[in-house]
Amino acid sequence: xxxxxxxxxxxxxxxxxxxxxxxxxxxxxxxxxxxxxxxxxxxxxxxxxxxxxxxxxxxxxxxxxxxxxxxxxxxxxxxxxxxxxxxxxxxxxxxxxxxxxxxxxxxxxxxxxxxxxxxxxxxxxxxxxxxxxxxxxxxxxxxxxxxxxxxxxxxxxxxxxxxxxxxxxxxxxxxxxxxxxxxxxxxxxxxxxxxxxxxxxxxxxxxxxxxxxxxxxxxxxxxxxxxxxxxxxxxxxxxxxxxxxxxxxxxxxxxxxxxxxxxxxxxxxxxxxxxxxxxxxxxxxxxxxxxxxxxxxxxxxxxxxxxxxxxxxxxxxxxxxxxxxxxxxxxxxxxxxxxxxxxxxxxxxxxxxxxxxxxxxxxxxxxxxxxxxxxxxxxxxxxxxxxxxxxxxxxxxxxxxxxxxxxxxxxxxxxxxxxxxxxxxxxxxxxxxxxxxxxxxxxxxxxxxxxxxxxxxxxxxxx
Amino acid sequence: xxxxxxxxxxxxxxxxxxxxxxxxxxxxxxxxxxxxxxxxxxxxxxxxxxxxxxxxxxxxxxxxxxxxxxxxxxxxxxxxxxxxxxxxxxxxxxxxxxxxxxxxxxxxxxxxxxxxxxxxxxxxxxxxxxxxxxxxxxxxxxxxxxxxxxxxxxxxxxxxxxxxxxxxxxxxxxxxxxxxxxxxxxxxxxxxxxxxxxxxxxxxxxxxxxxxxxxxxxxxxxxxxxxxxxxxxxxxxxxxxxxxxxxxxxxxxxxxxxxxxxxxxxxxxxxxxxxxxxxxxxxxxxxxxxxxxxxxxxxxxxxxxxxxxxxxxxxxxxxxxxxxxxxxxxxxxxxxxxxxxxxxxxxxxxxxxxxxxxxxxxxxxxxxxxxxxxxxxxxxxxxxxxxxxxxxxxxxxxxxxxxxxxxxxxxxxxxxxxxxxxxxxxxxxxxxxxxxxxxxxxxxxxxxxxxxxxxxxxxxxxx
Numbered sequence: 001x002x003x004x005x006x007x008x009x010x011x012x013x014x015x016x017x018x019x020x021x022x023x024x025x026x027x028x029x030x031x032x033x034x035x036x037x038x039x040x041x042x043x044x045x046x047x048x049x050x051x052x053x054x055x056x057x058x059x060x061x062x063x064x065x066x067x068x069x070x071x072x073x074x075x076x077x078x079x080x081x082x083x084x085x086x087x088x089x090x091x092x093x094x095x096x097x098x099x100x101x102x103x104x105x106x107x108x109x110x111x112x113x114x115x116x117x118x119x120x121x122x123x124x125x126x127x128x129x130x131x132x133x134x135x136x137x138x139x140x141x142x143x144x145x146x147x148x149x150x151x152x153x154x155x156x157x158x159x160x161x162x163x164x165x166x167x168x169x170x171x172x173x174x175x176x177x178x179x180x181x182x183x184x185x186x187x188x189x190x191x192x193x194x195x196x197x198x199x200x201x202x203x204x205x206x207x208x209x210x211x212x213x214x215x216x217x218x219x220x221x222x223x224x225x226x227x228x229x230x231x232x233x234x235x236x237x238x239x240x241x242x243x244x245x246x247x248x249x250x251x252x253x254x255x256x257x258x259x260x261x262x263x264x265x266x267x268x269x270x271x272x273x274x275x276x277x278x279x280x281x282x283x284x285x286x287x288x289x290x291x292x293x294x295x296x297x298x299x300x301x302x303x304x305x306x307x308x309x310x311x312x313x314x315x316x317x318x319x320x321x322x323x324x325x326x327x328x329x330x331x332x333x334x335x336x337x338x339x340x341x342x343x344x345x346x347x348x349x350x351x352x353x354x355x356x357x358x359x360x361x362x363x364x365x366x367x368x369x370x371x372x373x374x375x376x377x378x379x380x381x382x383x384x385x386x387x388x389x390x391x392x393x394x395x396x397x398x399x400x401x402x403x404x405x406x407x408x409x410x411x412x413x414x415x416x417x418x419x420x421x422x423x424x425x426x427x428x429x430x431x432x433x434x435x436x437x438x439x440x441x442x443x444x445x446x447x448x449x450x451x452x453x454x455x456x457x458x459x460x461x462x463x
Numbered sequence: 464x465x466x467x468x469x470x471x472x473x474x475x476x477x478x479x480x481x482x483x484x485x486x487x488x489x490x491x492x493x494x495x496x497x498x499x500x501x502x503x504x505x506x507x508x509x510x511x512x513x514x515x516x517x518x519x520x521x522x523x524x525x526x527x528x529x530x531x532x533x534x535x536x537x538x539x540x541x542x543x544x545x546x547x548x549x550x551x552x553x554x555x556x557x558x559x560x561x562x563x564x565x566x567x568x569x570x571x572x573x574x575x576x577x578x579x580x581x582x583x584x585x586x587x588x589x590x591x592x593x594x595x596x597x598x599x600x601x602x603x604x605x606x607x608x609x610x611x612x613x614x615x616x617x618x619x620x621x622x623x624x625x626x627x628x629x630x631x632x633x634x635x636x637x638x639x640x641x642x643x644x645x646x647x648x649x650x651x652x653x654x655x656x657x658x659x660x661x662x663x664x665x666x667x668x669x670x671x672x673x674x675x676x677x678x679x680x681x682x683x684x685x686x687x688x689x690x691x692x693x694x695x696x697x698x699x700x701x702x703x704x705x706x707x708x709x710x711x712x713x714x715x716x717x718x719x720x721x722x723x724x725x726x727x728x729x730x731x732x733x734x735x736x737x738x739x740x741x742x743x744x745x746x747x748x749x750x751x752x753x754x755x756x757x758x759x760x761x762x763x764x765x766x767x768x769x770x771x772x773x774x775x776x777x778x779x780x781x782x783x784x785x786x787x788x789x790x791x792x793x794x795x796x797x798x799x800x801x802x803x804x805x806x807x808x809x810x811x812x813x814x815x816x817x818x819x820x821x822x823x824x825x826x827x828x829x830x831x832x833x834x835x836x837x838x839x840x841x842x843x844x845x846x847x848x849x850x851x852x853x854x855x856x857x858x859x860x861x862x863x864x865x866x867x868x869x870x871x872x873x874x875x876x877x878x879x880x881x882x883x884x885x886x887x888x889x890x891x892x893x894x895x896x897x898x899x900x901x902x903x904x905x906x907x908x909x910x911x912x913x914x915x916x917x918x919x920x921x922x923x924x925x926x
Contacts, residue, residue: 023644029636029663030677038700044686088669096700134686141680145639146647153642173492176608177804179616179650179797181486182643184609200492206551214493217604219811222819223507223597237501241557247823280824308806331804334642340803341640341794343771348682356685360710361743 022074023182025081026088028142033089037099039135046352047110048134049369050141051126052148053347058339062440063430065159065423066115066127067190068151072144073409076108079140108136112404115372116414118155118193118423119399120430122445124387125372126400127152134351141346149344150183154190157311157336159427161329162195163435164315169326171213172199173306174334187334193419195427200328208416213328215276215304221248228257235261235270243274243304246289251277255289259296274302276328282307283322290323304328310337311437357458366451367458372399381431388448485537486645488544489551491605496552500562502598509815510573511597512832513604514589515611516810521802525903526893528622528886529578529590530653531614535607536872539571542603571599575867578835579877581618581656581886582862583893585908587850588835589863590615597814604809612807613646617653620799622890623774624792625658626898628781632789634676635662636769637797650797656882658890663791671879678739678767678791684711691720698724698733706737706767709752714740718752722759737765739791745770746785753786767791773800774900820921829914830921835862844894851911 039045054064081089081103089100110132115121127148130137161170172191175184188204198211205212216234224230227249235242242265246254255275262272275293277285282305293301305317306328314327331337347365348356355367366387373386373396386396403410433441502508517527544552544566552563573595578584590611593600624633635654638647651667661674668675679697687693690712698705709717718738725735738756740748745768756764768780769791777790794800810828811819818830829850836849836859849859866873896904 024666024669026669027638027644027648027664027666029638030665030668030675031663031679033665034677034701034704035679035683035697038683038697039686041700042696048682048686050682085669092668094704138680138682138686141682142639143644146641146643149640150642175490175492176605177612177807178609179613179642179803180609180645180648181490181606182645185490186643200494201490202493202496203487203490205493205555206487206489206548212493214497216494216498217601218821218823219511219513219601219604220498220501222811222821223502223511223601223814225817233505234498234501237504237559238497241497249822278823279826335798335803337803340642340798340800344640348685351686354688358681358685359712360681360741363742 022078023143024085025079026085028139032139032142033095036135036139037095039138040099040102041096045133045135047131048137048348048352049129049131049350050137050346051349051370052128052144053126053345054123054152055343055345055363056123057442058342060438060440061156061339062434062436062442063120063122063156063159064152064342065155065194065426066119066121066152067117067155067193068148068186069114069117069128069403070413071147071151071186072128073112073404073413075143075147076110076112076140076404076407077409079106079108081106106136106139107407108132108140109407110136110404111402111406113400113402115399116401116422117419118426120159120382120426121372121399122385122443124366124445125385126370129349129369129400131369145344145346147186149342151186151190152344153336153340153342154187154333155194155423157333157339158191158194158196159423160311160437161314161333162427164311164437165318165327168314168318168324169304170196171326171328172196172201172333173328173330175201177331178334184334189416191333193416193423195420195424196329210416215243216245218245218248218278221245227254228261231257231261232265235265235272239268239270242270242272243276244272245276245278247277247279247285251280251285252288252292255292256296258301259292259298262296262298262301272298272301274304274326276304276306278305278307282324283317283320286322286324302326306330308332315437355454355458357455359459366447366455368451368454370451373397374399376429380429382429382443385443385445386448387445387451389450389454392448392450394448485541486606487548488542489548491602495602495605496558499598499602500558502601503562503565504559508596508598510594511600511811511815512592512594512813513600513809514812514833515591515607516589516808517586517615518806518808518826519586520905521805523901523903524619524802525897525899525905526583526585526619526622527615527805528618528657528889529582529584529615530580530618530656531611531649532577532580532591532866533876534610534614534649535591536575536867536876538606538610539573539575539603539867539870540872542569542571544569569599569602570870571595571603572870573599573867574865574869576863576865578862579864579885580882581889583622583845583889584835584862585848585906587829587908588848589833592812592832592863594832608807608809610649612805614649614653615807616799616803616805617650617796618657618886620774620796620802621654621657621659622886623900624777624796625890627774627778627900628790631777631781631787632767633659634789634791635659635664635796636791636793638664640794641797647797652879654796656879656886658883658887659792673879678706679708681708681711681741684708690717691724694720694724695728698728698735702731702733705733705735706739707735708739708741710740710742710748714743714748715751715755718755719759721764722755722761725759725761725764735761735764737767737789739767739769741768741770745787746780746783749785749787765789769793771795778900818917818921820918822922829910829918831914831917833914836860837862839892843892845892845906848906848908849911850908850914852913852917855911855913857911
């Protein structure tokens with residue numbers, strides 16, 4: 001998608017990426033600190049391997065899209081306790097007297113293997129593995145889950161919207177009902193990499209170079225004594241990007257005002273690029289508004305719709321033939337409304353060279369350092385995935401790659417545009433059975449014999 | 464609740480509140496900026512009144528609990544564009560050349576009326592009103608919604624858990640699956656003010672003085688060659704707060720190890736305060752574990768449970784008589800799992816002295832500056848609420864009060880403990896019909912004649 005198309009309803013901003021302040025190291029669960037102290041006290045600092053994976057898909061989901069890795073790597077590279085945090089640890093009365101001294105030197109020195117962001121994946125497959133001295137690999141759990149879970153959740157939701165509305169302009173409008181500042185910002189990022197075209201969130205444009213889009217609010221119309229004056233004021237203030245919100249009072253009456261206004265504005269060379277609908281029966285309004293605009297000579301003025309939309313309503317609107325060329329998607333995207341969380345975990349798979357496994361009811365894990373091998377059919381679609389140990393020479397393309405070593409990222413961070421292109425290629429590999437929005441199938445993930453043998457051995461030795 | 468009870472499984476930390484860096488001013492929707500420029504250009508800077516309210520309750524909800532006001536006031540007091548942000552606005556090519564100069568001077572100079580945090584409330588009732596010059600009142604919309612929506616969502620969810628599990632220890636465990644850093648932090652705050660006893664999130668303890676709780680993870684147990692050694696290591700590292708996670712392999716076998724370990728540790732004066740269950744049939748395991756502990760002389764060792772819990776599972780576990788004294792509640796609290804968003808809005812109600820109203824289908828608003836008047840029965844429970852204009856002399860206790868004037872907070876910020884006590888008193892005023900978890904009733908909100916008359920007048924004059 002081009003970054004500058006002045007005839008479009010919404011004009012993206014130029015990207016000038018910038019990093020925000022990192023979250024505090026104390027943004028973690030208390031038990032990470034109590035366990036850390038105990039690991040230090042008992043000399044348990046051998047290498048550990050933890051893996052992050054999703055246990056099962058939410059209802060109506062056939063696949064996941066991995067996202068959030070860049071923020072994880074940034075977290076790991078910058079992780080350090082500030083003097084204020086150390087002072088708090090010293091003063092809180094919960095830890096051994098020398099614990100804060102250990103924390104002062106605490107850095108992440110381990111390695112990371114991961115799926116590239118934008119890769120489609122399935123339950124039980126590791127999205128990321130951390131290999132590091134046990135205290136480090138343990139401590140990073142909370143924030144790592146917090147980052148990977150959310151962006152994977154939103155990218156997976158956004159990918160469904162992309163599949164439901166091919167060729168339509170899709171814009172994230174969700175900041176206001178996202179769960180806080182970071183959720184709004186990272187939802188814009190996850191949505192964009194999954195294939196949306198941009199976001200209304202200005203800071204997402206500034207930090208990530210994501211195209212930013214916007215129209216006007218009902219309050220803008222209401223603040224004027226009449227609707228047509230509101231439209232004209234806005235058009236004269238922003239002649240290059242006139243998109244008018246027409247449902248504040250009476251949608252079709254407003255469409256006729258738009259036609260009248262367009263005639264007056266054309267003398268000054270100002271065109272009305274689009275109108276936005278935000279309430280009522282969007283398909284019916286769009287059809288009537290399209291006719292009014294066309295009859296008024298505004299066949300080039302596009303219709304954009306918003307208001308509680310999700311992937312199902314996109315699919316339904318498009319199936320009805322509604323003449324809508326773009327959609328603002330807010331709450332249902334940023335909160336992943338039908339499934340606001342994934343059943344995911346970050347589990348110890350190996351310590352000091354020995355494979356480990358949890359056997360809690362309903363939460364059994366596969367031990368060892370794992371790899372996912374993917375096989376494709378002649379049509380380029382995924383045939384099957386195999387979950388196995390890292391060094392198992394089975395056929396298939398290995399999906400996890402090393403991205404960090406000794407606490408430092410390997411190579412430059414990929415551009416967000418490149419991640420977005422990878423995601424588009426990945427969506428094209430999804431088998432037809434996985435694509436329906438409702439009750440989709442999923443890709444079979446077979447567990448290799450090497451892994452089942454190892455699990456049996458571990459069970460024999462632990463408990 | 465006492466802040467220091469050393470015989471408890473979880474020891475709260477001393478509060479040392481601290482403010483985090485404010486979110487960037489550009490964490491907003493693009494249209495706020497485009498509208499702002501247009502308001503400036505057309506001299507629309509008269510006073511405007513906007514109100515925040517929830518349109519309707521999610522399924523299975525009978526009430527809301529207002530929360531997030533403190534973060535809104537902090538935002539309004541500190542709102543300013545940084546030099547870096549102004550530079551970006553100047554360089555992005557979307558705004559008039561003098562717009563950034565106006566933004567440089569931009570501050571919030573208005574007033575705020577609001578429900579105190581912790582107040583129970585109902586659809587259509589304003590939780591907050593902003594009165595300020597139109598550009599200011601307009602611009603703050605996005606972040607104000609982002610803050611008020613989320614904490615009100617989580618406090619309302621947490622209040623249901625408090626009602627479902629009276630007298631039990633309830634702790635927020637949700638950071639890892641909260642939607643980003645701020646969501647985790649503010650969910651801890653919203654949950655605590657609604658009546659939870661604390662959070663696992665350390666930063667919530669540091670910033671808000673919320674009691675912080677923690678146990679151990681499965682990985683701690685797995686990293687040891689045997690479970691009993693893991694238990695002993697942890698107990699010796701944290702002798703004052705021994706809570707052992709016993710479901711990593713075989714729950715009842717682990718409970719028997721706890722009994723053996725307790726005998727060894729008692730020689731060193733270390734007691735096992737509690738055990739935690741995190742999987743399987745929690746009621747059945749708790750009953751069997753309780754018997755094992757009691758038979759082993761550990762009748763003072765409490766049982767704490769976690770694992771995908773929500774208010775319905777709390778109610779069911781307690782109805783079954785399960786011997787569980789506390790619960791860790793994570794994902795379902797921090798994401799408000801059954802209803803991850805509220806249908807809420809921030810709408811213009813008055814501009815330049817004239818009342819305003821939106822008439823979009825399904826989204827009609829009541830015009831004017833409003834007040835909620837609450838009437839109570841002899842039992843202290845809410846009888847009814849009346850929604851009316853600010854100066855209407857009808858009976859009832861007015862719920863909205865002025866908290867900010869000319870951009871400055873009136874009086875000191877209330878202590879979080881005081882908010883929490885107010886919330887507990889508010890929950891006690893809920894009528895019985897509103898309390899069931901499933902298909903509850905709600906409190907009737909009657910619209911006063913003054914308001915319906917005003918709405919009719921507005922409809923007559925606008926459009």
